[in-house]
Amino acid sequence: MQIRKSKKVSSDSSKADRFLNFLISFLTLAVLVGMGLLLHISFVVAQTPETQNSVVADPMVDAQEMVVQSESIPMEGAPLVFGLSNGLELFSLENIDRSSQSLNAVLKDLGNFPRHVHNALERARPDTSVSWVWQIFALTLFAVTLGFVVELFADKLFAKRLLRFYRGMPESRAEKIGFLFSRSLVQVAAIFLHVIVTFGLILVISGNTESVRHAALIFASFYFFFRLLMVFTRNFLAVGNEHHRVVPLDDDVARSFLNAIILCGGVAFFLLAFGRWMSHLSLNANAQRILDLQSGLFLAVSAALICFIFRRPIGGWFSGEYASTERRRVWRRLFSQNWHLGALAYFLVAWLVFAHRLLLGLSYDSLLLLAPIMAIFASVLLYGILLLVIDKWLLPPINIDKLQDAFVEEIVQVEEQAGHSYNPEEVNAEARALAAEKEAARRPYRQLLDHGARLVTLMFGLAVIVEAWGINLFKQDGLFGNLVEVALIVFFGYMAYQAVHITIQRQIEISESDKSGQAKMGRLATLLPILRNFLLVSIVVLSGMVALSEIGVNIGPLFAGAGVVGLAVGFGAQTLIKDIFSGAFFLLDDAFRTGEYIYVTNNVEGTVERISIRSMQLRQSDGLLNTVPFGNLSFVKNSSRDWTMMKLAFRVTYDTDVDRMRELISLLGDKLLEDPELGPKFLEPLQSQGITALEDSAMIVRVKFTTRPGDQYVLRKAVFAGIREIFNREGITFAHREVKVRIDEGAAGGQTFSDSQKKAVGGAVLPVVEEDDQNGSPKA
Numbered sequence: 001m002q003i004r005k006s007k008k009v010s011s012d013s014s015k016a017d018r019f020l021n022f023l024i025s026f027l028t029l030a031v032l033v034g035m036g037l038l039l040h041i042s043f044v045v046a047q048t049p050e051t052q053n054s055v056v057a058d059p060m061v062d063a064q065e066m067v068v069q070s071e072s073i074p075m076e077g078a079p080l081v082f083g084l085s086n087g088l089e090l091f092s093l094e095n096i097d098r099s100s101q102s103l104n105a106v107l108k109d110l111g112n113f114p115r116h117v118h119n120a121l122e123r124a125r126p127d128t129s130v131s132w133v134w135q136i137f138a139l140t141l142f143a144v145t146l147g148f149v150v151e152l153f154a155d156k157l158f159a160k161r162l163l164r165f166y167r168g169m170p171e172s173r174a175e176k177i178g179f180l181f182s183r184s185l186v187q188v189a190a191i192f193l194h195v196i197v198t199f200g201l202i203l204v205i206s207g208n209t210e211s212v213r214h215a216a217l218i219f220a221s222f223y224f225f226f227r228l229l230m231v232f233t234r235n236f237l238a239v240g241n242e243h244h245r246v247v248p249l250d251d252d253v254a255r256s257f258l259n260a261i262i263l264c265g266g267v268a269f270f271l272l273a274f275g276r277w278m279s280h281l282s283l284n285a286n287a288q289r290i291l292d293l294q295s296g297l298f299l300a301v302s303a304a305l306i307c308f309i310f311r312r313p314i315g316g317w318f319s320g321e322y323a324s325t326e327r328r329r330v331w332r333r334l335f336s337q338n339w340h341l342g343a344l345a346y347f348l349v350a351w352l353v354f355a356h357r358l359l360l361g362l363s364y365d366s367l368l369l370l371a372p373i374m375a376i377f378a379s380v381l382l383y384g385i386l387l388l389v390i391d392k393w394l395l396p397p398i399n400i401d402k403l404q405d406a407f408v409e410e411i412v413q414v415e416e417q418a419g420h421s422y423n424p425e426e427v428n429a430e431a432r433a434l435a436a437e438k439e440a441a442r443r444p445y446r447q448l449l450d451h452g453a454r455l456v457t458l459m460f461g462l463a464v465i466v467e468a469w470g471i472n473l474f475k476q477d478g479l480f481g482n483l484v485e486v487a488l489i490v491f492f493g494y495m496a497y498q499a500v501h502i503t504i505q506r507q508i509e510i511s512e513s514d515k516s517g518q519a520k521m522g523r524l525a526t527l528l529p530i531l532r533n534f535l536l537v538s539i540v541v542l543s544g545m546v547a548l549s550e551i552g553v554n555i556g557p558l559f560a561g562a563g564v565v566g567l568a569v570g571f572g573a574q575t576l577i578k579d580i581f582s583g584a585f586f587l588l589d590d591a592f593r594t595g596e597y598i599y600v601t602n603n604v605e606g607t608v609e610r611i612s613i614r615s616m617q618l619r620q621s622d623g624l625l626n627t628v629p630f631g632n633l634s635f636v637k638n639s640s641r642d643w644t645m646m647k648l649a650f651r652v653t654y655d656t657d658v659d660r661m662r663e664l665i666s667l668l669g670d671k672l673l674e675d676p677e678l679g680p681k682f683l684e685p686l687q688s689q690g691i692t693a694l695e696d697s698a699m700i701v702r703v704k705f706t707t708r709p710g711d712q713y714v715l716r717k718a719v720f721a722g723i724r725e726i727f728n729r730e731g732i733t734f735a736h737r738e739v740k741v742r743i744d745e746g747a748a749g750g751q752t753f754s755d756s757q758k759k760a761v762g763g764a765v766l767p768v769v770e771e772d773d774q775n776g777s778p779k780a
Contacts, residue, residue, distance in 0.1 A: 095360060102359040106293075109286040116287035117278065124211045124281045136215040139205055144220060147198035155190035162186055169243055174391035176244045177384050184235045191231065195224050215277050222273035226265055232377055233261050246384075253313045260309065264302035271295035272366065292358055299369040300351040304344050311340035346372065371468035379461035386453035395446045398439045400432070407431035444502045452495050459487060485550045493543030497536055504532040527587060530613065575631060579614035583630035587611075596640035597709070600633055640709040643683055646716055650723065651698035651735040658699075662688045664730060665703055668722045678718055681711040686719060698735030 089095070109116075125132050163186065166179045198220050206213035237254040238245035245254065275291040283291070307314075319336030350368040357363070367374075391397065408431040415422045463473055466480070475481045508528050549555050592598050592608055598618070599605045604626050606618030618626040652661065669686030673679045684706035693700035703723075707715055727734065 090360075091356070095356075099356050099359040102289075102361070106286045106289050106359070109284075110290060113287050113290055116284040120278060120281040120283045120287075126209050126211055132209075132212060135209075135212050136219070139202060139212060140216045140219050140223075143198040143201035143205070143216070144194075144223060146201060147194040147196075150197045151190045151194035154193045155187060158186040158189055159183070172391065172397055173246065174388060174396070176238075176246050177388050177391075179241070179244050180235045180238060180246070181384065181388070183241075184231055187231045187235075188228070191224060191227050194227075195220075198224075211281075214280060218277050218280065219273050222269045222276070226269040229265050229269075230262060232380075233258055236380055248317055249313055253310070257306075257310055257313070260306050264298075264306060268295065268299050268302060271298055289358055293355055296351055296354050296358075296366060296369055299366065300347040303369070303373065304347045307340045307343040307347075315339060343372070367468040371465045374468070375461040375464040378464055379457045382460055383453060383457040386456065387450070390446065390449045390453065394449060395442055397446075398435065398442065400435045400439060403435040403438065404428070404431045407434045441506070444506070445499070448495070448498050448502060451498075452491075455491060455494075459491070482551045486547045489543055489547045489550065493539055497539045500535045500539065501532065504528050504535075530587075530611065533613075575629075576614060578631040579629045582633065583611075583614060583616075586630060586633065586636070591636045592616075592638055596638055598639065599637035600628055601635065602632075604628060642709075643706055644709045644712050645704055645706050646712040647689075647702055647704045648716060648719060649692070649700055649702045651695075652701055653733050653735045654699060656699065656732055658691060660730070661701065661732060662690065664726050664732075665723070668719070668726055669705070672715075672718060672722065675718075678715060681707050681715055683707055697737060 121133065162182050163179070166175065166182065170176045170179065199217065202213060202216045202220060206216060234240075237247065237249065237258055239251075239254050239258050242251045242254075245251075247254075249257070271291070272295050275288070275295050278291055279288060315336035317336075318339060319333050347369065350371070354366070354368050408427055411427050411431060412422065415427075463484075466473055471480055473480045473484050545555050545558070548558075586592070594608050594611060597605070597607050600618070604618060606620040606624075606626055608616055609619050609625070610617040614631075615627050615629045618628060620626065665686065665688040673682055673685050682705060686703055686705045689702045689704060691699050692702045703719065705715060705719070726732075
């Protein structure tokens with residue numbers, strides 16, 4: 001039901017699109033008719049007695065107007081844009097003065113513009129009346145109208161055949177782009193049939209009237225260019241199909257943007273068509289310059305106004321407001337806030353160069369002003385194609401639902417083969433998590449490809465603009481050709497750098513989250529940061545060397561110099577070389593890993609936090625950080641590898657039943673093994689080692705257990721608490737330290753000691769006892 005509703009909405013939007021196309025076509029042709037009326041009025045104004053007499057008296061005026069040109073200058077026929085020396089010569093004081101003089105001449109001749117247009121039409125008219133101008137507009141209107149009817153039927157037929165494959169509500173970016181591309185192709189194909197019908201009608205109806213035929217073809221051609229602009233803009237902004245819109249613009253903003261482009265584009269294309277027509281009729285040079293300056297000024301001003309009015313929506317697109325705030329960068333925010341200033345400056349400079357060359361009589365072209373628009377169109381088309389290739393073939397998004405079903409079947413099959421019962425909800429949740437994890441693993445690479453597509457699109461757009469200025473970027477022996485090659489090398493080096501970084505960083509994260517090993521992080525997580533740094537430095541160095549080679553730098557001496565410097569460093573930094581090679585062999589021997597607790601030379605111990613190419617950092621339990629060069633290591637004791645044995649000693653009195661105590665410790669070990677939290681931590685159960693030493697006042701008993709590194713401290717706490725509880729319950733007494741002080745009665749002379757004196761004597765002996773306890777107590 002939802003799909004039917006979406007199709008109905010899509011059909012309504014298609015009808016609205018066709019009606020809007022018809023309305024815009026009608027308004028465009030109405031503008032053509034209005035301009036024809038204005039031309040007719042200008043012809044009537046030009047038919048003054050003075051003008052008629054001048055035409056009769058001087059029949060050579062037409063020929064004279066055809067050859068009126070500006071004074072030639074040495075740079076006649078120069079390319080559109082130039083090298084540095086030619087550019088400085090073009091804007092020399094002499095050329096600026098000539099441009100000013102030409103501008104003054106044009107302004108003085110501005111009042112004669114209707115007469116110049118009238119004379120041009122007089123020379124081209126096929127009969128004695130001026131009504132042939134109306135014939136042009138009537139023929140164009142008739143041919144375009146019939147062609148538009150054909151376009152409507154073709155558009156409906158093609159859309160029914162092709163767009164039926166797309167659903168009303170797209171689920172992925174590829175579906176959106178595919179729909180927009182398909183709709184664009186449908187509309188372009190319909191417009192192509194429109195072109196065939198219109199041009200055929202013009203050629204057939206005009207007959208042998210060459211002037212009418214050429215004029216109608218010119219206006220029809222620019223009308224079709226305008227229609228292509230509409231097709232591109234409507235599909236790029238997805239007006240009427242907001243669910244398929246890729247650019248992050250509001251629907252109202254998109255419609256306003258489209259209306260502004262249609263209005264400015266329609267007027268601009270008409271001015272360009274009229275200027276091309278007048279140029280074909282060999283209009284007077286000054287009058288032609290008036291038309292060209294007018295059309296160029298309108299292009300520059302309208303484009304600048306559109307950039308200024310829509311600076312915030314477009315800036316939001318540049319800044320990535322649709323993305324998370326954390327991912328935005330400072331330069332991106334600054335560019336999004338001030339991009340329109342660069343656009344305004346470009347159109348100002350482009351129009352000044354355009355007008356300067358026009359007034360000097362040099363070759364000129366509107367491409368300078370149209371270059372940003374052409375670059376945007378071409379870049380958007382290329383970007384859409386690249387995104388479609390990424391989503392369709394390179395790294396297509398995974399269908400989470402289908403992958404979840406596959407994981408559910410696999411998990412259920414495994415559980416049934418093992419004879420286990422399972423909860424369907426838990427199985428679905430686990431399968432969903434596995435599918436999401438697999439898609440999350442691909443997302444960084446897809447984001448990297450998207451970023452690469454944006455960079456390629458940006459470089460392509462800049463290349464289009466630069467080419468429009470006449471700079472050949474692909475000339476092999478030129479400076480810009482070398483820069484293009486350097487840019488490509490830097491681009492591929494950057495992509496390789498990011499790919500290596502993403503791959504190794506992900507493996508590090510996997511190693512950090514893997515708790516199945518004995519250590520906090522595996523050996524892979526220890527070696528990967530070093531490997532990552534080595535690969536990244538290698539990519540940067542190689543890319544830099546190739547880039548220097550492309551711009552003409554001889555890198556042979558650089559390698560020779562690097563070899564000499566390396567030899568000097570090898571002799572002068574033997575300790576550094578020793579540290580590097582010692583660390584390499586320690587890592588190859590897998591002596592330690594990041595996160596392990598080790599003991600090294602000079603009684604230094606701690607947890608390995610960081611490993612570099614020449615040293616490692618150990619964090620002590622009290623927070624002190626020790627940096628130990630590998631060259632200073634003579635041995636390494638690792639307490640976090642595979643398993644560890646904890647031995648605990650305690651003191652009991654001599655009247656303790658040793659066999660009973662051993663039995664109680666065994667029962668405690670069985671109880672701890674049955675504990676759901678502590679039992680899995682034991683690799684070997686708690687065992688009693690019996691009496692290990694005898695002292696004056698106590699027997700030393702020792703117990704032991706084996707566990708994984710890091711779990712021994714939790715188990716030690718539980719073992720001591722369990723032993724104390726059992727001994728209190730069974731009446732077993734822990735022995736306290738006792739010191740017997742014997743006093744020679746003869747030396748004391750039969751003197752008896754008070755309690756305070758006895759305590760004083762005991763206090764005097766206590767330091768000796770404590771020192772003996774520290775030095776001679778049994779080790780655990």
